[in-house]
Amino acid sequence: MARQNSRQPPPEKPSDRRRRSHIILSFWLIVLCLGLPIWWKTTTIYRANLPLQEMLDWSDGKACRPVFPLHISIQANALQEHEAQHLLRLTQHALDDLNDFSGHHLRLQLAPPSGTSHYDRDSVLTIRLAPGETSTANFEPHEPVLDITYPPNGIPSPTSSSSPLATYIASQLRSAFAEEQAAISSLLSASSIPSDHRPQGLSPDASDALSKRPARSLRYAPTYHLTFSLFTGGPLPSSWDIEGAIDEYMKPVLDILSPIHNFTIDTQVQLYAAPGVQNEVLNKEDLSSFINAAEWPLSPSIGGAPTINFIVFVGDQTIATPSQQSSSEGDDASAPASHSWLIPQWGTVYLLPLPHDTTHLAASALKQPFLTFTSHLLSLTGIPQSGSLPLRLSTLARIRSADLLLRASSTLGSLARLALALPSISIPRSVADGVAKTIRHLRLACETLGGPEGLAHARVAEAEAERAFFEKSMVGQLYFPDEHKVAVYLPLLGPVAVPLVMGLINELKAWLKRRRDTAEAGKGKKRE
């Protein structure tokens, strides 16, 4: 109807039509080939390439299987070469039979008999075999040396397949390394690394204590800061012979630990300090709130080293039911009466009852508190409880390196999961560098586990992993809400896009119509 009434414009020239198509096409080409890439380039968030799969492998324990090959050399100066070899073979067999944890190998080797008085520095432990009356085993107090004597008939004959001496040595070794083994295997099982080995033969109590140990000890740091504080509820005593007490009771232990940690010390006296709990008898629940964190100036040191607090609180408070206390806290069995408790990863509080008119605390009065502090310091730094001291220190180094290795791996895993979970988070190049460095050092650490380089590499890896994970610029643009994007884009893109899209649609419509028309015209021609 309408068509009949309206006049039609004169047919368009094909050249005009072509020109219009070209115009629309070129506009769209510019938008798609120039506009979109520029927009994309300028608004994408920089995400450096991370070796995500490798990182996840590390955290799942697929990349490294922590193996601690411990070399133990045997010095048997009194034995013939072949006798010693045979004994060694038998002992190794006995050890392998006893061992159920593949990550922790004790490898025996024969030391050259020449080094009579020295111990082998490359091996963890040197066993000195010497003939004697009966079978005895003694640790040297200052060297990693185990002296074993054997009765004259203890040497296995070359043909025998078992020997009481070999079994004896094996059981001694095993008991010496049992705690380390258990600690490392509990570390591994606590992490996500699949372990086919469970510490067996451990009572539930012991494994419970083992699982508490990493929770109690502080994170590894090359330097610890020790703060000794005297708190008193009233005005007295206001001075103490702290220097003397430290020199006498603390210094020896610190000197022993000095190869692994440095220590800085400061001390303070605080009067009129009210504890967080005013009860005369402290229950277990009270112990956690005894420290009056709001009022006591126990701010951590600002140098970056973690602070361990040792507090002597002058007061008459006692701790309820010492037996329960010591069993629940686990480590206090050594303290004669329960005057003290250990706060995991933080320090120790010692309650010191004193006559009310004491104005000065002499070093002798501080003996008991400081003995407690030294034993707690060992426990806070994570040193094993048993064994000879050099052995305990080397064990600490191995446990620490395993711990750092696992921690760095799990940090890597967290970073990888974070990068996967948040597609809009930016990943600067420094993070990628940190990850690369971490992985390199982790690999090195994994290869040299058990040695001193292993600890150094694990330390670097852990520090790098932490730095990469806590990179500040990653969170900067994380929260940019979508409404803002809409508010910025819509006013520009909306009005520009409408004519572009409408032009395209019209052109397509016209093109379709033309096609239909030509087709109809063709048909009409045919019919004619």
Add this chain to the structure above:
Amino acid sequence: MGQFLSFLWISIFALLAFSSPALGADYHEQLNLRPLPQSALLASFNFRSNTTVSEFEKGNFRFFPRSLGQILQHAGTRELHLRFSLGRWDAESWGARPWNGAREGGTGVELWAWLEAHADDEADRKWLTLTNALSGLFCASLNFIDGTRTTRPFMSFQPEGDHSTLTNMHLLYGVLPHEVVCTENLTPFLKLLPCKGKAGIASLLDGHKLFDASWQTMAIDVRPICSPGQECVLQIEQTIDMVLDIDRSKRPRDNPIPRSPPADQLPCDTSKPYHSHDTCFPADHTANQDWSLSQIFGKPLKGTCPLTDPAVPPVCLQVPDSRSVFVSEGAFERKNPDQVSRCYEIPPSADFEMALPKPDSSADTTTTAVVAPETPLLYAERSFTGHGQERGGVQTILRNPSPDTDVEFVYMETLPWFMRIYLHTLQARVAGDARTPNSTTDDNKLVRQVYYRPAVDRARGTQLEVRMRVPPASTVFVTYDFEKSILRYTEYPPDANRGFDVAAAVITVINPHHGEGGGEGSGDDAGGKLGRVAAYTLRTTSLLCSLPTPDFSMPYNVIIFTSTAIALAFGGVFNILVRRFVAAHEGPEGGLGVVLGRVKGRLVGLVKKGVEG
């Protein structure tokens, strides 16, 4: 004059304890109460503890607070001064400032310290550590003292302590005028004291009263003190000065809202001839100067701190000897020979209470009730001049009340970078003197020396130090103009329309006697640094500078406006390019004409129907 003597007495007393640390105990505290005219009371708390340098370096802290000591060690700080202040000292009625102004700061937080460093970079790094650590310790925003708020004063500050060498020491000065000082700053302050707030004069300190004061300042000063033949000690001095309005402090705590008293209880001056039941002339404030410790501080004094030096009386009061004072049992009064001050020995563990009854209504109450305030060496006030959002000016009025002596001082301004000052407009003229300052001879020149460090946008502020003098009994106007710059969108604080605080100007009066004693001393050495001891320090009030503030929805407006413009242009051009244009008679009829024709036809049809119906 009597008042001056009393101050002298106390300062000699303080000096004795101060200069011979090994003779006295390692800790001392004293509270000085001085009633001021107009029903005000100045309470000066002073706590001072010493530690030997060797003990400090070993980290054995007894009276010296460990938390602060650690920070000082870590940041290599040799001398530290920290101030938290609030309110304004009314010099016109209260006279000279306590401690000659040495223990006070401008409104907000002020910090200056001498750091040991080999280079400026190192000093800046240590300064950053120091400010951040102090910020955590005192719950103040000290970490906002960045490069733009840090200056290195050239003439204004001199170390108070004894330093063996000044070669590697860097003085840095930072100020936060916007910081609101409040209870959360007092609590850590009290924690630094050996007796906390539990015993001794510190037990009177309470946030409610302290921050209700008309003027208050908290100061921490750490400096090394060396006396010949003895080991050097590190001294920490904590001072709180506050001026309490007695009437306001006496207001009961359960009824803190001020209400006007009933008509029959109004304090009226009955001596006026027109005084009657319906006419009241307000009585002079000084008339009702009666108060007691527990009334104005809310609690009595809880004994003494057992660590304090027993030779130093813990409480002193400066009122004329003629006034009677009641104290609680066991306390012992000792009048000082200057006739206007007395001190009290306090029983160690009993509460101490002191009450001042109304002065005897004798003939001249003003002279007997309070000690007449001492006239300060200089009065100063500073204000903005000019109008508009683009330019402004600053005018400081400095008045020398002395009839016969010049006052020479260093005037220091630290201005934010967005106040761009025109140094050539800096002018000093004596009021009533029409001559321009440059025409006068060299001797009479008001401005002696100018040290100016221009601002760098967003990097550092302006530092202006002017050494000048004010002739006797005259007033000097110091003026300069500045231009306000426009900040970037993100640089405005949330309350941009409130204005930007400009730190107080620090005026350090140079000790006139020092130069004479020291020979070439203060005159020209090292570019005219002032003598060791400043005679008097005062600070002007801080200013509130309003900058042109944009409408903060501006970015979105701009986006929408430009987008619309672009869209219009683009749409037009695009349509012209792709549309086909034909002459009107060639094309189909369309547009408004067609629509109108249809509507017309309908209407005509309807009308026809109506006519037929």
